[in-house]
Amino acid sequence: MELVYMGKTKDVYQLDDGNYLLKFKDDVTGEDGKFNPGANTVGLTIEGAGKAALRLTTFFFERLERENILTHFISSDIEHQTMKVIPAKSFGEGLEVICRYRAVGSFLRRYGKYAEEGQALDAFVEVTLKDDERGDPPISKDALEMLGILSSDEYETLKEMTIQISSLVKAELAKKGVELYDIKLEFGRNDAGDIILIDEISGGNLRAYKDGEYIEPIALTKLILD
Template sequence: MTENTVEFGGQQLTRGDLLYEGKAKQVFATNDPSIIWMHYMDQVTALNGKVKEEYSGKGELNSSISNLLFTYLSNQGLQHHWLGSISATDELVKKVDIIPLEVVTRNYTAGHFVSRFGVEPMQQLSPRVQELYYKSDELDDPFMNDSQAVSLHFASEADLKTVYGLADQVNELLVALFNKIDITLIDYKLEFGRLADGQIILADELSPDNMRLVDQKTGKSLDKDVFRQKQGDLRVGYQDVLQRLQDALK
């Protein structure tokens, strides 16, 4: 592999034009129209990108954790866009048409859920709560209900049923995995996309950037809340999560 080319699946793939740059990742085209090249940056943001800092090595941590979790889900039969890791910070994924909705699954009360409803934090939610948000940095990802999403043609009722069903499958699998390594999965965000044939699959990333993770023994945050709340170096928690996942999944 060179910086811009890689041998993958029996073909030579070349990184092409930058298609999108988000808060923590860059997305590039490749010479195969069905495959996207994703690069994790050493950047951390809060308040929808209004607060931004560089953390050396953070991209590698996120990429490694995400790769482990997608591999774990693959082994459980769940469909997603991840194809494989090609470097410490880069991976290949299936090209999907991202549905402009974020699904937040809440297993415990935290964050905006606490302030919105005036409830105590860290209370287990039974049944779990699923929330829908419109994916728009300019509008600060506003909350959206199902009928709004359907009326605005972001997704059909059948699409939403599929998305919620996949989110439930992911939740069951991830909660079990994190419990195994003494971490509580408080809440997290998922994104989904459509393949060329219309199939909806899990997309984006799975990392402490879009999860709340709490050590079951110490109560310490192991996610981006450390940065949001200025509690220290978030890489310490990310490295802890990575090590525990490596030990559990090796």
Template sequence: MSEVIYSGKTKDIYQGAEENQLVLKFKDDVTGVDGVFDPGANQVGLSIEGVGQVGLRLTKYFYSKLNEAGYPTHFVDADIENNTMTVRKAQVFGKGLEVITRFKATGSFVRRYGDYVTEGTPLNAYVEVTLKDDDREDPYITKDALALLDIMNGDQYEELVATTKEIASFVRDDIAAHGLEVFDIKLEFGFDAVTGKVILIDEISGGNMRVFDNGEYVLPLNLINYFPEA
């Protein structure tokens, strides 16, 4: 494998065999605070043996289904044994965005809007966009602000919202077929380095979503247990 291009909190990135491809190496490092796993944290908190492979297995499962269904993604292939995923190169918007689709109220949405909603209030696939900025705790940003800061234009924003709703709903429905309920899903998008099309990037695993089994929260690392085919 070539030299590391970028070393992130939970993945390392290498140049792929082809010029327009990259290889993501999933680590066993996870985000957390004071040694306690927290998928929403902005720092590496601990290492858990095998967690990288668990995340990759689910990511390959969902991406393979999305590609087969014709959704725009950067996924090419995955090597489970070596914890690697080959992807097409993509350019992020600004320094990176996270896009949250909320089917039911939970987490920060309830903390912010608790005067108007309670845990589990239906939200009809409401979409929020945040900046990837650890120092500022990933602040929420509006469509107008994205355009004002030259991160994304209005047409790209509308394409992003429509695409994330479709993909998040597809993933939610697949998870529902496994007897679980999704409250929200956090995805990342960029644009294809060749075509300029908005595409899904990064992983799709337990740390990307809040999932419940008959009202009981499913820990991100345990979600794989519901997908024996992954």
């Protein structure tokens, strides 16, 4: 297999059969040595983080498959921290779609004049450009269409899928007494042109709290799966 991309938390390899292999690493995003799912840099390395992320991702992707929600997932090898996926084409150079149930993180930094910390939000969906240099700026539906990144219909599909997937994740966490504050998802197009969920669903791309206390990624995996 051929290494095609070295990411912050995963490396991507192309396989001989045309599919891809994601290798989950123990690196997590953060700042000043502290984990932050919204950060653009690797903040620290946590032993076991890659395996924990893959275990939870596998659980959720298999759950989505049962709901007939399209993803890039094929199979996982937990021991080797790898996930086999189908090819997917990004929108532009990549989009991140956030679904928010509480006012925290960058939402609070931007809108703190009007929002209180922890204020309940009704599955608020926002799209940001994957652009580390510019701090992953938010972008509107109209701008996405004008710049040729996403059509108006594709945006509505993206928003609908985001709410559907986030709702499912929220419900699964709630079974363990855990509240989902926000989640960051990524999407692409498969070879047929369908919009599909890509990347991962783990403690590394969501904020979850139990009894008002934030749950670290590895602890979240153990709480949900063990």
